[in-house]
Amino acid sequence: MKEIVYIIDDDASVREGLGDLLRSVGLEVLTFASSQEFLDSKRPDVPGCIILDVRLPGRSGLEFQSMLTSLGIELPVIFISAHSDIPISVRAMKAGAIEFLTKPLREQELLDAAYAGIERDCARRQEVALIAELRSRYDSLTPREREIMNLVVAGSVNKQIAAQVRLSEVTVKVHRGHVMQKMQARSLVDLVRMADSLGLTTKPAWVR
Numbered sequence: 001m002k003e004i005v006y007i008i009d010d011d012a013s014v015r016e017g018l019g020d021l022l023r024s025v026g027l028e029v030l031t032f033a034s035s036q037e038f039l040d041s042k043r044p045d046v047p048g049c050i051i052l053d054v055r056l057p058g059r060s061g062l063e064f065q066s067m068l069t070s071l072g073i074e075l076p077v078i079f080i081s082a083h084s085d086i087p088i089s090v091r092a093m094k095a096g097a098i099e100f101l102t103k104p105l106r107e108q109e110l111l112d113a114a115y116a117g118i119e120r121d122c123a124r125r126q127e128v129a130l131i132a133e134l135r136s137r138y139d140s141l142t143p144r145e146r147e148i149m150n151l152v153v154a155g156s157v158n159k160q161i162a163a164q165v166r167l168s169e170v171t172v173k174v175h176r177g178h179v180m181q182k183m184q185a186r187s188l189v190d191l192v193r194m195a196d197s198l199g200l201t202t203k204p205a206w207v208r
Helices: 012-024 035-040 061-071 086-094 107-139 143-153 158-165 169-183 188-197
Strands: 004-008 028-032 048-053 077-081 099-102
Touching (some): 004 035, 012 028, 012 107, 028 035, 048 107, 061 077, 061 086, 077 086, 077 107, 086 099, 099 107, 107 169, 143 158, 143 169, 143 188
Parallel strands (some): 004 028, 004 048, 048 077
16 A cells, blocks of 8 residues: 555645645545544554644644654654744644644645655654564574673674683684674674664764
8 A cells, every 4th residue: 555644634625625635646645634533543554644733623733743652653743734833833843743834835845745754754664674673683592692792792802702701712703603694794883783773782983
């Protein structure tokens, strides 16, 4: 299924107009009259973004943005508003919104924002998938291999590791080779970056 843009606005004419514009460039669109309607819907697990009216009846757009974060819904948000409200726009951007557009909306600005939102969500999903893959590789290591890996990425050389874990250097080299193979690391720098992505270590100064 293609990427989806979700439009949440209590004004039916706005929903219809934005939906027609986005569909005209080949995007899938789902529209909702309220934030609750969006939450109650079944949403496909595909990249997308949300176009959200900042002044919805009941729960405001900013409150809903905060709720999305607490619910773990990480779709990028593009705010739209009938008023140019600097304090609100600043709050929205600080909370992670990718754009704050005022009505009447410029078509190209809206399309650019929607594409940027989808691109950001695609990048986030790729990062999540990568970390999940790295975690699976790390979980395949034996306890001893994890111990060796943690020491390697911390900057210890084989001789130091051998003394610390009370093994011969030859045995350390064997374990280190298994770590590199299972983690599919092409170099020490590659392994350190993997460990950093997993939150296992801080990169040594020589890794950029």
